[in-house]
Amino acid sequence: MIRKSLLAVVAAVGLTSCLKDPVDSETTMLGKEQEKIMDEYVASNGLTAKKEVLYDANGNYFPIYSMIETKGDTINKFTNNEAVWVAYTIRTLENRVVETKAATDSVLIYENGYSGKILGLSVGSTIFMGKGGKGRFLIPSTLGYGTNPPGGVEYNAILMVDIEVIDRLSESQQIQWYIKKNKLTNVETTSSGLMISKTVVTTDSLITGTTATVKFSGHFVNGFEFQKESTGTNMVLSQYISGFSEAVKLMRKGEKAIAILPSKIAYGENGGGTMPVFMPLVFKLELLDNN
Structure with a gap:
């Protein structure tokens, strides 16, 4: 679901007060x-x-x-x-x-x-x-x-x-709200805007290849979980949204981290067609193997 193209994750409704005859439903x-x-x-x-x-x-x-x-x-x-x-x-x-x-x-x-x-x-x-x-x-x-x-x-x-x-x-205020609410510390920000806070640190080597085995859950900043991989999945990193791939590449085997992706490195202004537009994302990550 965090691939560059994805399925719908939630249902939403847009309501209006425009007067009309209701459908018979x-x-x-x-x-x-x-x-x-x-x-x-x-x-x-x-x-x-x-x-x-x-x-x-x-x-x-x-x-x-x-x-x-x-x-x-x-x-x-x-x-x-x-x-x-x-x-x-x-x-x-x-x-x-x-x-x-x-x-x-x-x-x-x-x-x-x-x-x-x-x-x-x-x-x-x-x-x-x-x-x-x-x-x-x-x-x-x-x-x-x-x-x-x-x-x-x-x-x-x-x-x-x-x-x-x-x-x-705003989007940036939502991210700061999340950081404060969850009392995140040691948050590093990269040149792309990715924010990452490691909760478990190891001394293994960084990823040098193109794939990795990752356990993760994906959330909106309000805590709504839209995807979870609890056993770990092997990923070709180039097939996933840029912010997710960048976060994984900053991790070492055995490390855990919380990565916050501004929408520009997630699904951006069109939501990838099915995600909410301009939505910042949060991923809780565990790198099981840096293949």
Whole structure:
């Protein structure tokens, strides 16, 4: 998957408030059924909520109820895959807390998902609020856990999500956020922009050939894991993205390292066709053999 061409790694959704007739689909039908439940919940609890009507590119219908406490700064178009740093709490309608994250232990959210978290977090934090914004949202299960909920959460549960937008980060800021959050030390930066921090150091020789056996896992800077090779794989290094190959060539047999790749030495401005554009990548590496 880290070859120069690759398969899709995650699903994302881009939603818009443009008015249109929704398509007749299971997603739309479920959204309309859950809209009635949310209507009743808002009324019975005396909430002041605004009904938001969103659609995806295929015309599927997603009803959301927003209760904005503070809108935050002006919402502009997201460029170059900026990330949103959020604190949040996810609850069921029975007020059971499913997950909560404060600023100190939270994650980065992207406009179109790519976080391993419910899409409702992306929708609430990027469509309705800017930096400094705070709000509560009722979201349908199609933007929640859907048919794969965590333990204790019902199948296709409607969720209540509290979100605070702490900051909005460029690519370079995302990388610095990752380094600080993970308390990385001895980070070396090469002329290409690759950042590498060795966690286990040996005195073996560097790679002199064109192949290597590597155990690794690949992540976005928010921690979402998109690939893992837990037993090691033999690689022809020239077939892989430049930042990955460069990092491996800086390692000695038996060493472990964390390599941070700016997007320019990963998949760049077009995402290789299927990865998120302008996405910095993190690889946790172990060099098993420098063939």
